[in-house]
Amino acid sequence: MLETRTHDVTGVSPAAGPADADAALQALVERDLAPLTARIDREGLYPEDFLREAGRLGAFNRHLASQNASGTTDIASAIRATEVISAECMTTGFVAWCQNACAWYVENSASDTLKREALPRLANAEALGATALSNPMKWFANIEDLKLSAERVDGGYVVSGALPWVSNLGEDHYFGAIFRTTGTNPRPVMALINCSDPGFSLTPCPEFTALEGSRTFGCHFDRVFVPDEHVLADALPEYIRRIRPGFVLLQMGMGLGLIDGCIQTMREANETLAHVNGYLDDQVGELEEALEDGRSACYALSETPFDESERFFADVLQMRLTGSELSLRASQSALLHAGARGYLANAAAQRKLRESYFVAIVTPAIKHLRKELARIHAH
Template sequence: MLETRTQQAGEAPVSGPAPAEDGLRELVAGQLAPLTGRIDREGLYPEEFLREAGQLGAFRSHLASQNPAGKADLVSAIRAEEVISAECMTTGFVAWCQNACAWYVENSDSSTLKREVLPKLANGEAFGATALSNPMKWFASIEELKLSAERVEGGYVVSGALPWVSNLGEDHYFGAIFRTTDDNPRPLMAVINCADPGFSLTPCPEFIALEGSRTFGCHFDRVFVPDEHVLADPLPEYIQRIRPGFVLLQMGMGLGLIEGCINTMHEANETLSHVNGYLDDQAGELEEVLEDARQATYALARDPFDTSDAFFADVLQMRLTGSELALRASQSALLHTGARGYLASAAAQRKLRESYFVAIVTPAIKHLRKELARIHAH
């Protein structure tokens, strides 16, 4: 049993239905599943599915101001991502981007963004992204911050470039962190609209997976950001507040992928169980591990606003475990499927490629281990 500081042995499992989960499962089966191959191989962006998922509440439950229950229910948001990722993790990743962007606005000081942008993100009327890969690496002393800004009347003028940000389009929103160049240089975080003057998107080199995620390079040529779009100033307390939820919401991708891999193993066993029994990982074993990981994740997600280092270490350890389990499950799925899983159209080889994305998307395995070492050293 996987345990964390917030879930001790013997504690009752955490559970609860995702928002309109049955409806979301029907939408995934009826509308997303027929597109999965094209999303993976042609880079199709599942816009219509995302809009309908938003109408079902898939991007709303973790936002107290938008959730009819009036509370931040991260468990339901994670479960919704799982349902999507079990079929297509590219779309599950995009759903996480959407959830993360809304999470930033929900927990910000900007009444303008909460009024004008947040309801659209929550309902799938507008799409959002998270450009925190570079800043998170900057916080961990892995790379330099790539955006800078000068103070002007009414806001900031931002310049620089980010190599890749996902779930973008001409009128999409995303959160970005830049450092001011005034007499009091400090990092700030704001919401950028891709339609802002001076902002441009450039195509990325082709990736081996996640091509349907609308990932672009972002270029800022003196982009004006009004004060009303600043999420937080000062930034440190805000980052401490949003970071557990940011990382926990990523678990929906990995947990859903693992479920999809187990489903693939069961399908393979319909004809190959007599020989698959000799493989190291069996579907039943992975099902038990997945359930343990789910309950540990949901336990942490009950209180995403704990800002202590001890709690964040638990979150990072859970995220690391999710990456490792995704790699293990996807390898098992391909081995169970055999040569048929090696076909270009096969789910098994696609899930293997997707699992490596879980392991390298920020925070990557090496990043997680570096941060855990830092926290435990204090």
């Protein structure tokens, strides 16, 4: 874990515009993140110091109307911040999305306690957070069973079960989880969990081929008490319909940023190999055009994140699917442009190829997206 720096970060004033905020974040990426990218990827270094400084710059409050200076739910700006990070290091972009998603849950919850005590700290990264919705999203899509169950007790719930992997976790990190109650009227309930809660424990995961710096653990609940004040939603279907477009749209920062980074890798390769790279299928200009088209469509969808219609959600899922497919295409092209140099252990090209497969398999994965789109279009 990195030590927290004591020097000031060149920040932006609360009245600064999005372009100024993006520029400040870009400067932070170049200064503090870029020198660590190879270690994050190869050694599993967790970029905690960077996350906290990015939070102080406002990177994680842009989509939270109650926490930012504009008082608006600016999903597009939050996506852009994740793009800036992911273009350099998508492991860090992924945990940035985890942070955004966790705050998104609290922002849209009915818990005044969590909005007062947890949300401001999540918004500025004083507290770090995660999303444990991979299993529930697959449960909603009839792909797998829900892994957490809970007994109703006086003042809350007692939760038991295990989740195989949840990212961006630590000893006192928060995450949103869904469990099903037992008894005569079983129903799903969503709550905010703290890793320091009694009965909760983290276990190491097997080593992954990428994203090792994302602090991913198995989560074990041994009769963990969750007070009513920490419940995000009891009427869960209505809550999920409200948060799901934003949840998926916020993921787009990973793919869009990765694609941008791949294009930069291609440009660098073309400084010496343009004469032969011209024979490859995908060229810089083609991918730049596809990226700009994707950005425009994504930002347009982000203007109405609370549209709960199935038609709108289908558009969001299709955008997410397109982002995954373009990420795979761009990363393959980046490696082919770089050639043998891109195959070196510390090369950006091979790292971005591995990162692109994560974009394609993280929930909702390509197969999950296609299954849901088929369901929606069948009605």
